[in-house]
Amino acid sequence: MWQESSNLTNAFGDLSIGSIWQETPDCSESSLVSQLQTTLDLQQQLDIFSMSAGRVLPLCGMTLNTHSSNLQARGSKKGAYHHQSKLVLENQVLAEISYDSAHAFTPLVQRQLLLLESEWLFALRNALLVSRLQQMALKDPLTTLGNRRFFDDSFVKSVQLAKRHQLPLTLLLLDLDNFKQVNDNSGHYVGDEVLIAVADCMRESLRATDSLFRFGGDEFAVLLSDSDAEHADVVADRLLQSIYTNAFLASHNVGCSIGMARLSAEHQPRDLFHAADEALYQAKLSGKGRVSQYNGGRIKLLEKAAHSLLAAS
Numbered sequence: 001m002w003q004e005s006s007n008l009t010n011a012f013g014d015l016s017i018g019s020i021w022q023e024t025p026d027c028s029e030s031s032l033v034s035q036l037q038t039t040l041d042l043q044q045q046l047d048i049f050s051m052s053a054g055r056v057l058p059l060c061g062m063t064l065n066t067h068s069s070n071l072q073a074r075g076s077k078k079g080a081y082h083h084q085s086k087l088v089l090e091n092q093v094l095a096e097i098s099y100d101s102a103h104a105f106t107p108l109v110q111r112q113l114l115l116l117e118s119e120w121l122f123a124l125r126n127a128l129l130v131s132r133l134q135q136m137a138l139k140d141p142l143t144t145l146g147n148r149r150f151f152d153d154s155f156v157k158s159v160q161l162a163k164r165h166q167l168p169l170t171l172l173l174l175d176l177d178n179f180k181q182v183n184d185n186s187g188h189y190v191g192d193e194v195l196i197a198v199a200d201c202m203r204e205s206l207r208a209t210d211s212l213f214r215f216g217g218d219e220f221a222v223l224l225s226d227s228d229a230e231h232a233d234v235v236a237d238r239l240l241q242s243i244y245t246n247a248f249l250a251s252h253n254v255g256c257s258i259g260m261a262r263l264s265a266e267h268q269p270r271d272l273f274h275a276a277d278e279a280l281y282q283a284k285l286s287g288k289g290r291v292s293q294y295n296g297g298r299i300k301l302l303e304k305a306a307h308s309l310l311a312a313s
């Protein structure tokens, strides 16, 4: 896409900046505005904007930094010259844009870009709003982990992907032990802090934080792919260590049980979930603070029970 825009840019490259604005009325502000209004997708807006900016000065890269994302126009590369600008609407900084080019950003070019940026502001604000709403709809507001809806979506996609490419995938379901007593003894607010601390422990123990979810209540899920899925018992062990050695959680006597199951060829998403759920149930039944693994119809209790970790710490 950026390649296309570079070609376009090259086509205009022979024209002076001034002549671009005078001789190409199709690049006019209203034309850019109407193009930007065709989408609420930030990446698409950036790609559209980069086409117009590339007519002002041949560009080799463009980056948009917002509060929650860092996007690059497709095919962006570093250039010898660099220019940055804040996109501000009604005293609010919406984003920061960075341009890269093999050519210098003269004061005239900067002014032309500024004019162009002003045409993006309203469409950008709308796209940012939509992006924020989309993120909110998929996040658990208390822990900021993915919520149940996000899990359902990611889970089905991950199972399909793993089966298609014959990649390993392991699901871990984690349920806190004795959490109700925290609420009962110390109040709901402290209960919330416990849930946040557990989420932090999970983040610390895992590399891909986008595979962590809170279902609601004191139930969490972890989706492990690739090498992490192969060594899920090690990951589960790390999770237990992190939770059982956390001083705040220990002070409230909160532990956890984990059930895990590995995707097999005949599994549908529902089967994998049920297998991990069954393993979790057995972990609870066997005295909590344990990891158990669903193993082709059998449940194997792993040796490293959290109680022994706690005793060792």
Ligand SMILES: Nc1nc2c(ncn2[C@@H]2O[C@H](COP(=O)(O)OP(=O)(O)OP(=O)(O)O)[C@@H](O)[C@H]2O)c(=O)[nH]1
Pocket: 142, 175, 176, 177, 178, 179, 180, 181, 183, 187, 188, 189, 190, 191, 192, 195, 216, 217, 218
């Ligand atoms: N503070 C807080 N508590 C919640 C939230 N959502 C659910 N709960 C409480 O979480 C508790 C979950 O209940 P259980 O899983 O039966 O509690 P438990 O003591 O961990 O039970 P075991 O799993 O058998 O050890 C209930 O008391 C719910 O009211 C929340 O967002 N914040």
